Amino acid sequence: MNKDFSEIQSITIVGQGNVAWLYNDIMTKQGFAVNCISSRKEIGKEDLEADLIIIAVSDKAIEEVVSKFKLENSILVHTSGTMDMDILRNSAENYGVFYPLQTISKAIEVDFSSIPLCIEASNEKTFTLLSNLGNKLSKKVYKISSEQRKEIHIAAVFANNFTNHLFGIAKQELEKKDIPFEILFPLIDQTIAKIKENNPFDVQTGPAKRGDVLIMESHQARLEDDEREIYKLLSGKIIKKDKELK
Amino acid sequence: MNKDFSEIQSITIVGQGNVAWLYNDIMTKQGFAVNCISSRKEIGKEDLEADLIIIAVSDKAIEEVVSKFKLENSILVHTSGTMDMDILRNSAENYGVFYPLQTISKAIEVDFSSIPLCIEASNEKTFTLLSNLGNKLSKKVYKISSEQRKEIHIAAVFANNFTNHLFGIAKQELEKKDIPFEILFPLIDQTIAKIKENNPFDVQTGPAKRGDVLIMESHQARLEDDEREIYKLLSGKIIKKDKELK
Numbered sequence: 001m002n003k004d005f006s007e008i009q010s011i012t013i014v015g016q017g018n019v020a021w022l023y024n025d026i027m028t029k030q031g032f033a034v035n036c037i038s039s040r041k042e043i044g045k046e047d048l049e050a051d052l053i054i055i056a057v058s059d060k061a062i063e064e065v066v067s068k069f070k071l072e073n074s075i076l077v078h079t080s081g082t083m084d085m086d087i088l089r090n091s092a093e094n095y096g097v098f099y100p101l102q103t104i105s106k107a108i109e110v111d112f113s114s115i116p117l118c119i120e121a122s123n124e125k126t127f128t129l130l131s132n133l134g135n136k137l138s139k140k141v142y143k144i145s146s147e148q149r150k151e152i153h154i155a156a157v158f159a160n161n162f163t164n165h166l167f168g169i170a171k172q173e174l175e176k177k178d179i180p181f182e183i184l185f186p187l188i189d190q191t192i193a194k195i196k197e198n199n200p201f202d203v204q205t206g207p208a209k210r211g212d213v214l215i216m217e218s219h220q221a222r223l224e225d226d227e228r229e230i231y232k233l234l235s236g237k238i239i240k241k242d243k244e245l246k
Numbered sequence: 247m248n249k250d251f252s253e254i255q256s257i258t259i260v261g262q263g264n265v266a267w268l269y270n271d272i273m274t275k276q277g278f279a280v281n282c283i284s285s286r287k288e289i290g291k292e293d294l295e296a297d298l299i300i301i302a303v304s305d306k307a308i309e310e311v312v313s314k315f316k317l318e319n320s321i322l323v324h325t326s327g328t329m330d331m332d333i334l335r336n337s338a339e340n341y342g343v344f345y346p347l348q349t350i351s352k353a354i355e356v357d358f359s360s361i362p363l364c365i366e367a368s369n370e371k372t373f374t375l376l377s378n379l380g381n382k383l384s385k386k387v388y389k390i391s392s393e394q395r396k397e398i399h400i401a402a403v404f405a406n407n408f409t410n411h412l413f414g415i416a417k418q419e420l421e422k423k424d425i426p427f428e429i430l431f432p433l434i435d436q437t438i439a440k441i442k443e444n445n446p447f448d449v450q451t452g453p454a455k456r457g458d459v460l461i462m463e464s465h466q467a468r469l470e471d472d473e474r475e476i477y478k479l480l481s482g483k484i485i486k487k488d489k490e491l492k
Contacts, residue, residue: 082461101429103436103451110436116429142429151423152430154465158473159416159430160437161452162480163409165487168446170405177397183347183362183388184398184405185442190349190356191406192438196431200414205349206407215328219400226483227404233479234408237472241411 008032008051008075008133014039014065015056018104019079023054026112026137039065050074052133054098059083066091075126081153084146085120096121096130099149103160112137118144118152169227201241208235209242254278254297254321254379260285260311261302264350265325269300272358272383285311296320298379300344305329312337321372327399330392331366342367342376345395349406358383364390364398415473447487454481455488 010033013020024036037047039057047053048071055062055078062078069076069091076092078085079099088095099118102110117134119141121127127143134141144152167188171181194203207215216235220228256279259266270282283293285303293299294317301324303311308324315322315337322338324331325345334341345364348356363380365387367373373389380387390398413434417427440449453461462481466474 102433103440114432116432118429140429140432142425144425148423148425150464150468151419152425153461154468155416155419155425155430156433157452157465157477158412158419160433161450161454161484162412162476163434164437164441164446164450165480165484166404166408166412167441168450168487170401171441171446173397173401173404177394179388179390179394179398179401182442183364183386184401186360186362186386187348187402187406188409188438188441191410192434194349195410195413195417195434200410200417204407204410204414206403208407215399218396219403222396222400226486230408230479230483231403233476234411237476238407238411240472241414 005051005073005129008129010050011035011052011054012037012047012050013054013056014043014047015054017056017058018106019100020054020056021106022100022104022110022112023056023079030136043068048074052077052130053092054079055088063087075121075129077130081118081149081156085122086146089122094122094126096126097144097146097149098130098134099144101152101156113139116140116142118142118149120145120149166230169230173223173227201245204238204242206238208238211239251297251319251375254375256296257281257298257300258283258293258296259300259302260289260293261300263302263304264352265346266300266302267352268346268350268356268358269302269325276382289314294320297375298323299338300325301334309333321367321375323376327364327395327402331368332392335368340368340372342372343390343392343395344376344380345390347398347402359385362386362388364388364395366391366395412476415476419469419473447491450484450488452484454484457485 011027013024013034013036016038020036024034027034035047039061052075055065057065059080059082062083066088071092076088076095077098081099085097097120101116101118115138117138119130119134121130131141170184174181220231223231257273259270259282262284266282270280273280281293285307298321301308301311305326305328308329312334317338322334322341323344327345331343343366347362347364361384363384365376365380367376377387416430420427466477469477
């Protein structure tokens with residue numbers, strides 16, 4: 001093999017999860033020659049002749065899948081938010097990361113062009129090829145190091161996983177008194193609009209921010225243990241952060 | 247005074263804060279005769295001859311402001327999310343609550359017609375008059391008891407105040423590594439879209455939900471004390487809730 005190319009045209013995707021499905025869908029629509037295979041299937045030589053091999057399997061499975069590879073020309077990337085790029089270094093000359101920063105499920109349609117693509121590469125040439133590909137798929141391509149990707153993942157846990165749990169509690173509390181969750185949607189929308197335009201810490205509101213001890217106590221008295229613990233901790237952190245910023 | 251009316255036409259608003267300003271703005275635009283006065287000013291007899299007197303002062307000030315009132319025909323309402331309706335019972339024959347469920351500030355424009363109005367009244371006639379007024383201002387009028395209003399306030403603390411703090415932490419973590427907060431906006435938008443269509447607990451994702459101990463430990467090792475405490479507590483609660491639901 002001694003192939004050189006100035007543009008990625010053929011792509012093999014290894015994996016059967018949501019990310020594999022999403023990349024297959026958008027790349028096929030954009031006219032690329034895509035070959036999507038299961039990691040459990042024997043990966044054939046012809047599968048590894050594509051310009052780009054995308055490993056879209058679970059974090060734990062990546063190393064095992066790529067352990068058999070010795071790619072000279074094809075670019076090898078994984079799509080993980082948490083794994084180092086360097087876990088690919090023994091499997092290819094040219095490698096990188098092609099990570100879509102979005103919660104992806106087949107059930108919920110997303111506009112791919114608005115998904116931030118976090119790209120990292122083992123060398124300049126590979127980075128250029130990957131970001132040219134990225135720019136054909138999304139309006140938002142970022143150069144992100146493995147170190148930065150870890151920080152993004154932590155931030156996403158706070159901004160997505162943890163907020164989701166709090167929204168769950170809000171719904172649960174409302175339903176105790178037969179109030180539809182929808183009643184909070186305009187407030188939630190406004191919360192999001194505000195944090196997009198301001199530092200969230202600067203526009204904090206509520207009983208903790210006001211230091212309204214009576215209200216905080218009356219709220220805690222109405223909550224069950226788990227929710228009370230969360231209420232106490234987060235109120236305390238809001239008060240503390242507010243003092244730090246003053 | 248022996249006035250009876252089938253429709254609210256004239257309104258006095260007492261207060262100078264954001265809610266007073268917002269009601270004054272929308273009610274004037276809708277063609278009502280609105281008189282907006284400061285609670286610190288001597289409230290004159292003529293101010294109390296309006297069909298509706300709206301007390302839009304801070305929670306703590308409501309009782310003092312209304313203590314001088316003895317209204318026979320005018321409807322008296324407060325606009326608080328937390329105070330009982332009954333704090334008005336010695337000040338008027340007909341009283342209630344007219345509470346806009348939104349975080350309101352002069353700096354950020356809101357479409358009033360999408361703000362949920364939570365209405366409660368001391369009798370049927372008053373409720374009808376208030377909800378007719380509400381329907382002229384907003385598409386979303388709810389009959390909400392004082393008890394329900396307290397639950398809404400607690401839910402709003404979780405869905406607005408606490409999530410805001412978590413978004414602040416997400417931004418802070420990203421900025422440590424020079425990553426723009428905007429990179430998370432599509433993920434945040436998707437989080438909100440998902441909770442509007444599903445029970446948030448049913449669509450929980452992330453390391454805690456997956457029971458990915460290694461990732462949770464590596465995240466905690468990178469966080470400062472305050473953020474680590476929040477990470478630990480919320481991850482534990484996600485794991486616990488997930489077990490409860492299985």
